[in-house]
Amino acid sequence: MTRRRKIYEGKAKTLYEGPEPGTLIQHFKDDATAQNGKKHEIIDGKGVLNNRISEFVFNKLNNLGVPTHFLRRLNMREQLIKEVEIIPIEVVVRNIAAGSISKRLGLEQGTRLPRSIIEFYYKDDALGDPLISEEHITAFGWATPQELDDIMSLAVRVNDFLSGLFAGVGIQLVDFKIECGRQFEGDLMRIVVADEISPDTCRLWDAKTRKKLDKDVFREDLGDLADAYREVAQRLGILVETENALSTGPRLVE
Ligand code: UDP
Numbered sequence: 714m715t716r717r718r719k720i721y722e723g724k725a726k727t728l729y730e731g732p733e734p735g736t737l738i739q740h741f742k743d744d745a746t747a748q749n750g751k752k753h754e755i756i757d758g759k760g761v762l763n764n765r766i767s768e769f770v771f772n773k774l775n776n777l778g779v780p781t782h783f784l785r786r787l788n789m790r791e792q793l794i795k796e797v798e799i800i801p802i803e804v805v806v807r808n809i810a811a812g813s814i815s816k817r818l819g820l821e822q823g824t825r826l827p828r829s830i831i832e833f834y835y836k837d838d839a840l841g842d843p844l845i846s847e848e849h850i851t852a853f854g855w856a857t858p859q860e861l862d863d864i865m866s867l868a869v870r871v872n873d874f875l876s877g878l879f880a881g882v883g884i885q886l887v888d889f890k891i892e893c894g895r896q897f898e899g900d901l902m903r904i905v906v907a908d909e910i911s912p913d914t915c916r917l918w919d920a921k922t923r924k925k926l927d928k929d930v931f932r933e934d935l936g937d938l939a940d941a942y943r944e945v946a947q948r949l950g951i952l953v954e955t956e957n958a959l960s961t962g963p964r965l966v967e
Contacts, residue, residue, distance in 0.1 A: 740791045747932040761789045762942040763911040770910045780905040797894025803834040806872045807888040863904040882948035887916035912942045
C-alpha cells in the first residue's frame with residue numbers, strides 16, 4: 714500500500730491528495746478543540762459522526778443546486794472532495810444570539826435576532842480569527858466584491874435550507890459557520906461551499922428544551938459530545954437508534 718501525500722492537517726480534519734487531479738480526500742479526526750486550541754480532547758466516534766452528518770448536508774445542498782466541494786463519502790472517516798482555493802474567511806450566519814455575539818453586544822443568549830445576520834472572521838489562528846467587515850475583505854483582496862456577493866448568497870441559501878432541515882426534526886439552528894472556496898474548471902471559476910457542516914460548526918438546540926446538541930457541549934463541559942452528535946444524526950435519520958457501531962470506526966494508522 715502506498716502512503717498518501719498529506720496536503721494539510723487542521724485541528725479536526727486532514728486533507729490528502731485525491732485519486733485524480735483536482736480531487737482531495739477529507740479525513741475527519743476525533744480531535745475536539747476549543748478556545749483556539751487551548752482545550753483539546755479526543756472524542757471517540759466524533760469524526761465518524763461528522764463525516765456522516767456533513768455528507769448528508771452536502772448531498773442535499775448539491776441536489777438543491779447549491780454548489781459545494783463534496784463529491785462522495787469514501788468510508789467511515791473520509792470523503793472525496795473537489796480541490797478548491799479556500800477563501801481565508803469564516804462566514805457565520807446567526808439567527809439567535811449565542812456565543813461571541815452575545816458577549817460582544819451584551820445580548821442574552823437565546824434572543825431571536827431581528828433578522829438573520831451574516832458576519833465574517835479572518836481565518837488566522839495567531840490573531841484569534843478576528844471579526845472583519847466586507848470593507849476589509851475587498852480592500853485586502855481576500856475576495857472581490859462579486860465573490861463576496863456570491864458568498865453571501867450561498868450563506869443565505871445554506872441558512873434557509875439548514876433552518877428548515879433542523880426545524881423538521883425539532884432542532885433550532887442558532888448559528889453556523891461555513892467556508893467557501895474557488896473551484897476552477899477550465900476558464901471558469903465559481904464559488905462553492907467547502908469544509909464541513911456538522912455539529913462542530915453549527916449551534917443546534919433542541920427546540921423544546923433548548924438542550925445543546927453541538928460543540929458547546931464540549932466547550933462548556935455539559936456532557937458527552939459524541940452522544941449529542943449521535944442524537945443529531947439519529948434525528949436526521951442518518952443513524953437508526955440501535956446503531957452504535959459508529960463509535961468504533963476505523964482509525965487512520967499513522
Ligand atoms: N464556529 C466554527 N469555527 C470557528 C468559530 C466559530 O465553526 O472557528 C462556529 C461556532 O460553532 C458557532 C458559530 O460559528 O456555530 C458562531 O461562533 P461564535 O462567533 O459565536 O464563536 P464561539 O462562541 O464559538 O467562539
